Amino acid sequence: MADLTYPLYPIFAFLGFFLSLVPLPWHLQAWNSGTCYFMMWSSLACLNQFINSVVWHNNALNPSPIWCEICIRILMGASVGIPAASLCINRRLYHIASIQAVSVSRGEKRRDILIDTGICVVFPIVYIALEYIVQGHRYDILEDLGCQPALYNTLPTYFISYMWPILIGLVSAVYCVLSLRSFIRRRVQFNQFLSSNKSLTAGRYFRLMALAACDLTFTIPLSIFIIWVNTVANPVAPWISWEDTHFGFSRVGQIPAVLWRSNERLVVATEATRWFVPLCGILFFALFGFADEARRSYTKAFWAVVKPFGFAPAPATHxxxxxxxxxxxxxxxxxxxxxxxxxxxxxxxxxxxxxxxxxxxxxxxxxxxxxxxxxxxxxxxxxxxxxxxxxxxxxxxxxxxxxxxxxxxxxxxxxxxxxx
Known part of the structure; x- marks a missing residue:
C-alpha cells in the first residue's frame, strides 16, 4: 500500500527541524529556558521523523539497529518533553502575570532555569528508563514509518507511559487559566514589569500564551485518543511477571504497510501522532519567526552571507x-x-x-x-x-x-x- 504522505511528510519534518531552531539564539540570550527546551525537543523529534520517513520508505528492513535503539528513545522522550516544555512556559507566564516585584534577580532566574531543566530534561530521562518495564521486545519497524517503541499492552503501561502526557497537559491547563486570571486582575503591575524587563515584551508574552494554548489544544485530546485506540485495537493483557513481559526481548518486529494500515483506527492514531511533531516546530516558527528581533537577525545573516561576494548594505545617510x-x-x-x-x-x-x-x-x-x-x-x-x-x-x-x-x-x- 503506497504512502500518500510521501514526500510531503519528509519535507514538513525537515522544515520543522530547521525552523524550530531559527529563533533559538535570542531566546537563549533572554534566558527563556522553557521556550528553548520546547524548540530543542521539537527540532530533535522532527529530525528523527525525517530520517525514519526517508530511510524506511517502502521497506521494513533493519539496516541500522543502533539507530533504532536511539530513535525509539527520542520518540519516548519527545512524547513527554514537548508537553513538559509547554508546562514550563505556562508556569513562567503565570509567575510573570502574578509577579510581586517589578524586577527579578539573577539568582531567581538561575533557580527557574534549574527547575525547567528538571522538568524538561531529567523527567524525560527518568520516563525513558521506566519505559523498559513495559517494553515487550527491542522495537518494531513499520514500513514508511520506521522504528517504533514496542510496549506491551498491559495495565502498568497506562500508568507508566500513557498517563503522563495527559497529566502534564492538565497541570499546564491550570497554569494557563491562572495566568489569564492574574493578568486580568493585575494589568497595571504586569505592564510595569514588562517595561522594566528587556528580555520579554508584551508581544512575546502573548505569543508564548498562544503557543501554550495551542499545545494544550492538541496534547490532551490526542493523548486520550491514543489511549482509547490502544484499548480498543488490542486487548489489555494481564501483568504476570517481569520474565513474561520480557520473554524474547531481543526480537525485532518488522511489519509491512499492508498489515498495519488495515487497521483504520491505528492508522489515524499513528498519523496524528506523527504529524503532531512537525506541526509543533512550524507553529513555533509562525509565532516567533516573524517578530522584530527575528527580522533584524535575518537582515544581519543575509548581509553576512553576501558580504564575501562584494555586497554591502547601503549606509543610512538620510x-x-x-x-x-x-x-x-x-x-x-x-x-x-x-x-x-x-x-x-x-x-x-x-x-x-x-x-x-x-x-x-x-x-x-x-x-x-x-x-x-x-x-x-x-x-x-x-x-x-x-x-x-x-x-x-x-x-x-x-x-x-x-x-x-x-x-x-x-x-x-x-x-x-x-x-x-
Missing part, C-alpha cells in the same frame, strides 16, 4: 544629511545675527484697520504705499538711536508690531535645533 543641512542652516543664522546688515525687521499687522464708523474695510493701495514710505530704508539695529521710542510708538499706533532682531534670530535658531 538622517546624517538632514542633520548636516540643519547645522549649516544654523551656522548661517548665527552669521546673519552677528552681522545686522543681513537682517530685516519683521513688520506685521497687529489688528485689522477700521474706518471711522467702526466697520472693517480692506486697506487700500494708498495705505500700503504710505506705510512703506514711513519705514526706514537703511538697516537699523535695536540699539541704534535713529529709531527712537517715538517712532516705535507711532508704528504701534498705526497697527504695526515691531519684532526685535535678536528675538528673530533666537526663534530661528531654536526652530533649527528642534528640527535637528
Amino acid at each position: 538622517g546624517k544629511h538632514f542633520v548636516s543641512i540643519g547645522y549649516v542652516f544654523l551656522f548661517v543664522c548665527e552669521l546673519s545675527c552677528a552681522h545686522p546688515r543681513f537682517c530685516r525687521r519683521f513688520v506685521q499687522p497687529k489688528q485689522p484697520l477700521y474706518t471711522s464708523t467702526g466697520t472693517s474695510s480692506s486697506p487700500s493701495t494708498t495705505d500700503f504705499v504710505a506705510r512703506e514710505e514711513k519705514l526706514p530704508h537703511s538697516p537699523i539695529t535695536p540699539t541704534s538711536s535713529s529709531y527712537s521710542s517715538t517712532t516705535l510708538t507711532s508704528d504701534l499706533e498705526k497697527g504695526m508690531q515691531y519684532v526685535p532682531i535678536d528675538d528673530q534670530c533666537n526663534y530661528i535658531q531654536q526652530s533649527v535645533a528642534i528640527a535637528i
Whole structure:
C-alpha cells in the first residue's frame, strides 16, 4: 500500500527541524529556558521523523539497529518533553502575570532555569528508563514509518507511559487559566514589569500564551485518543511477571504497510501522532519567526552571507544629511545675527484697520504705499538711536508690531535645533 504522505511528510519534518531552531539564539540570550527546551525537543523529534520517513520508505528492513535503539528513545522522550516544555512556559507566564516585584534577580532566574531543566530534561530521562518495564521486545519497524517503541499492552503501561502526557497537559491547563486570571486582575503591575524587563515584551508574552494554548489544544485530546485506540485495537493483557513481559526481548518486529494500515483506527492514531511533531516546530516558527528581533537577525545573516561576494548594505545617510543641512542652516543664522546688515525687521499687522464708523474695510493701495514710505530704508539695529521710542510708538499706533532682531534670530535658531 503506497504512502500518500510521501514526500510531503519528509519535507514538513525537515522544515520543522530547521525552523524550530531559527529563533533559538535570542531566546537563549533572554534566558527563556522553557521556550528553548520546547524548540530543542521539537527540532530533535522532527529530525528523527525525517530520517525514519526517508530511510524506511517502502521497506521494513533493519539496516541500522543502533539507530533504532536511539530513535525509539527520542520518540519516548519527545512524547513527554514537548508537553513538559509547554508546562514550563505556562508556569513562567503565570509567575510573570502574578509577579510581586517589578524586577527579578539573577539568582531567581538561575533557580527557574534549574527547575525547567528538571522538568524538561531529567523527567524525560527518568520516563525513558521506566519505559523498559513495559517494553515487550527491542522495537518494531513499520514500513514508511520506521522504528517504533514496542510496549506491551498491559495495565502498568497506562500508568507508566500513557498517563503522563495527559497529566502534564492538565497541570499546564491550570497554569494557563491562572495566568489569564492574574493578568486580568493585575494589568497595571504586569505592564510595569514588562517595561522594566528587556528580555520579554508584551508581544512575546502573548505569543508564548498562544503557543501554550495551542499545545494544550492538541496534547490532551490526542493523548486520550491514543489511549482509547490502544484499548480498543488490542486487548489489555494481564501483568504476570517481569520474565513474561520480557520473554524474547531481543526480537525485532518488522511489519509491512499492508498489515498495519488495515487497521483504520491505528492508522489515524499513528498519523496524528506523527504529524503532531512537525506541526509543533512550524507553529513555533509562525509565532516567533516573524517578530522584530527575528527580522533584524535575518537582515544581519543575509548581509553576512553576501558580504564575501562584494555586497554591502547601503549606509543610512538620510538622517546624517538632514542633520548636516540643519547645522549649516544654523551656522548661517548665527552669521546673519552677528552681522545686522543681513537682517530685516519683521513688520506685521497687529489688528485689522477700521474706518471711522467702526466697520472693517480692506486697506487700500494708498495705505500700503504710505506705510512703506514711513519705514526706514537703511538697516537699523535695536540699539541704534535713529529709531527712537517715538517712532516705535507711532508704528504701534498705526497697527504695526515691531519684532526685535535678536528675538528673530533666537526663534530661528531654536526652530533649527528642534528640527535637528
